[in-house]
Amino acid sequence: MECGDLREKIKESVALLEGNSGFSHMVDEAIQSLRTVDQCVSEPPEERLGDSKRRLSKLARDIEPYRSFVPVLEENLDALAPWLEART
DSSP: OOHHHHHHHHHHHHHHHHTTTTSOHHHHHHHHHHHHHHHHHHSOOHHHHHHHHHHHHHHHHHHGGGGGGOHHHHHHHHHHHHHHHHHO
């Protein structure tokens, strides 16, 4: 998947979560994590790749119980994970 496509998926995920911002610290943390991953996708220095991979893994674990409620976010995280795996 191309970087532009990944960044669009991240943007879409952030927009989805922003509607629920303020309801939970977990939502705010997820938005920040996705923004960090977006920076990594656009400029992937080595130190940022590891941090982004950890953030994405934590986000995937955190939303596991809610995945059926946010299928778009689930799809987007599933698309981002292999990209990060291939670079670390």
